[in-house]
Amino acid sequence: MSGDVHVRFREHPRGQFPRVTRLIITGATREVLVDEVRPLVEQFLAARGLVLSSEKTRVTHIDDGFDFLGMNVRKYGGKLLIKPARASVQRFLRKLRVIVKGSATMRHDQLIRRLNPLLRGWANYYRHVVAKLTFNKGGHAIWQCLWRWARRRHPNKGAHWVHRKYFRTVGARHWIFGTTTGKTLSTGRPELLTLYDIAGTPIRRHRKIKAAANPFDVQWESYFEARLGFAMLDSIKGRVRLIRLWLDQRRSCPVCQQMITKSSGWRLYHVERTIDGGTDANRNLILLHPECHRTVRALGLSVVKPARSNGLGKA
Known part of the structure; x- marks a missing residue:
């Protein structure tokens, strides 16, 4: 209950x-x-x-379920599933339809820039729950709305002409609502501005913290360092910070002096322990190989943060 x-x-x-x-x-x-x-x-x-x-x-x-903060919480056959609430989804789609319908004279690129923040924010809010089917259906509903918008702008043009003007093919994806920005990429190709693809938003499950975890207990320090690494990977800002740390230490592990690569893996390490007042700022973080991290923590060793590199392998 x-x-x-x-x-x-x-x-x-x-x-x-x-x-x-x-x-x-x-x-x-x-x-x-x-x-x-x-x-x-x-x-x-x-x-x-x-x-x-x-x-x-x-x-x-709980078998009947209830809506809470835009989510529907309900058990299906004894399994608890949290999905986007139907009323919240419909309300969001109605909002988008109103925006698109009221943008009859807006330029192609302006409409995309107006819709993208809404689509990205909505998808990120629901990406931690059972939302893949909702994303697919919502993406199709948005495509239908934009197709009607494009056809109304050119009532005397055929479907093929409208398709060529307003939709692009990006990789294996077709019928992508987008346009060129007038800029040229380093590859020589024109830069494309496309509508945010909510159907392509990856589902990232929320990592529930262990009940016994204590941030003030030294035995849980490695656990919280791992959680910090996962949290940084889940955001663009966090990934930029990780890349900066990697470049600043010349792409190598300060313990074994070997390169840190995608195949070798990595773990975050606090120079000054958080239980001693250390923070999560870049100046207090180092990337180590997982094996080196376990050795350092097990033996109670300390690691000195390397001198900052210019990202080209030189200090």
């Missing part, structure tokens, strides 16, 4: 608190939630000037 509970805040004089927030409370049975948990929650909130929203507070079985 689970309850989707809405907590309504009382008006704050300076307005720095929201009036409504949401939370989920789980329980073994409906009776436990209704007769025991809810009175305790109401008592806890009342002491802090808060009240439950009676019209929005409900108790539902």
Whole structure:
């Protein structure tokens, strides 16, 4: 059983608190939630000037599922799956259709630049859940919307002409909504500006932290260093930082002096341990081979950060 509970805040004089927030409370049975948990929650909130929203507070079985923060949480055959909520998906598609319909006179490239941040942000929000099917369907719905937009702009032109003007082939992908920017790449080919492909967004599962993990325990230091590495790989900014670290230390491991490559792998290492006040800043991080990292941590050795390189192998 689970309850989707809405907590309504009382008006704050300076307005720095929201009036409504949401939370989920789980329980073994409906009776436990209704007769025991809810009175305790109401008592806890009342002491802090808060009240439950009676019209929005409900108790539902996990097999029936519920929507929470744009996600649908439900068990299917005993397996818990979190998917994008249908209402949230439809609301997003309606927003895009309104934008496209209202951009009848907008240039091809301007429309792409207006849509791309919305598409990328929406896909990144849902990329940690079971969203691949939703991405595929959403991508097709967006393509249909843009095809109608292009046909309405040229009612006297045929489908083949519209296709050649507004759609491109990129690698093995066809019917890509895009256009040239007028710039030329180093290869001599024209630069293409294309619509963000939500169907091609990779699904990256959320890495749940271990319950026993303690950032202040030296035994868990390697675990948190590994998590930091995974987190940096999940963002463009983080990957740029990793490349900068790799170049700054001449692409090699400071312990064995051998090259760090894709096949050799790597692990992050804190020069000053976080339990001693070290930070995650680049000046406190080094890339080591996994074997070297295990040796250094097991023996309690220290590693000196190499002098910064110019990225060409020279200090």
